[in-house]
Amino acid sequence: MVACQQHDETHPIKEQIETPKVQNTAVDLTLMCQNIEKNMAEINDQRTTFALEQINQDLKVCLPLLKLEQQKALLKLSLEMYDDFLQVTRTPAQQIAFERYAFDMAQHPTIHQSHFEQLTPRDQYLLKHQGQAYVEVVDTGNEKLTYRRSPDYLARIFAPYMPEAEKVFIENLAHQNIEPALQNQSLQIEPFEVARRALFWESYIHQYPQSSYLNDAKILLAQYRYFLFIGSPKSLVSEDYHDQYSVRASSWEEIEKLAQSDDSELSKLAKKFIHFYHMSDEERRQNMHAKKSENAEQQLIDYLNLIRPHSHKNCLTDAICL
Known part of the structure; x- marks a missing residue:
């Protein structure tokens, strides 16, 4: 009887303890989604890939709760966010060093290049962290290299939570554009x-x-x-x-x-x-x-x-x- 009595008494106490936790989680989630636009706007060329990854995780939580118009507003913000993140100001000499280093790395990824120290600190950081948070270095033609956000980004972060028509569009265009179809006016x-x-x-x-x-x-x-x-x-x-x-x-x-x-x-x-x-x-x-x-x-x-x-x-x- 004592055992039964203890079971009956502890069960409601357990429920009382857990309920505020669920409420707090809901409040935290609402607050996080309310702040996501502000957090995206704060990303700039001083931030880390870790900060980007945190926002991308938050997006995966918030996007399923939003209507298509709101999702597309965040999608537009994500373009601006990555543009700001990937901005690099270089001198002409630093531009040459970046293109030489990035192109050599594309050809010989295992070879350490001596002119790495000639790069801007931001280039050094981005090159070390390429592949993280959907950041890539791509050849835009004529051996001109630049950073970009991988087309896979929208396919993985946004598309799964959008209506079918938008999901199919984004996933297929992402797949088509992983490699360039056109480069230097030549079909690839x-x-x-x-x-x-x-x-x-x-x-x-x-x-x-x-x-x-x-x-x-x-x-x-x-x-x-x-x-x-x-x-x-x-x-x-x-x-x-x-x-x-x-x-x-x-x-x-x-x-x-x-x-x-x-x-x-x-x-x-x-x-x-x-x-x-x-x-x-x-x-x-x-x-x-x-x-x-x-x-x-x-x-x-x-x-x-x-x-x-x-x-x-x-x-x-x-x-x-x-």
Whole structure:
């Protein structure tokens, strides 16, 4: 009986002890989420990767509690936060030392470089801690190196807590932009991958017409269509647009495969592309009402109704269009 009595008496006491703890946790959580914007705004070029990681952990807790508009406001703040964190002021000599050191490390990561001490203290810190808190060093072309926040950041920190349309957009664009698609005006991906991405964005637009990223998906679709049928300034699909044999073999092969399928808008464009190369110059002018002065590239762009890549929006570096 004593044992039973003790059990009955201690149980309510245990509940009384635990209840304030739960309330305090709820209060702490509310306070943390209320302060997150302020804490993000306080991140600057003097802070550590540990401070970033702490905010990223807080974001994972707070994001599931927010509506999409609030999530996207924090997403915008996260861009500014990383921009501030990765700011480095260098002299011209320090700039040369940074690029030399970072490029050498990319080529020979095990070799200790003697000019490390010539770097700014901030560069020394960031280079030592690259890979932490989604901080990377990337080659932007012509051996110019810079810091960036990995595209994986938004895919891991934000996407899991967003509606499906936004989640799918961010996760897929992050994956596509881990490595550059375009560098020094030259395509870094094969026609097969260009076609795969164009088909993905075409499908995304049909599947998620209510997505808040719908317009950006349309920009991406237009961009990859252009890459597939025209190329880039230093990776042209054709040099003179004369006939099939003036088209890069890998591009022709991929476009021919697309033309044989019937389930996409891209397939229809592929059929038109092949038809264009089977026409004579005179047939092109007659069928497209083209002027004699119009070059063949412009004729093809008009015939396929392609849009030249946007210059005001960059969709090829992060998990969203910037």
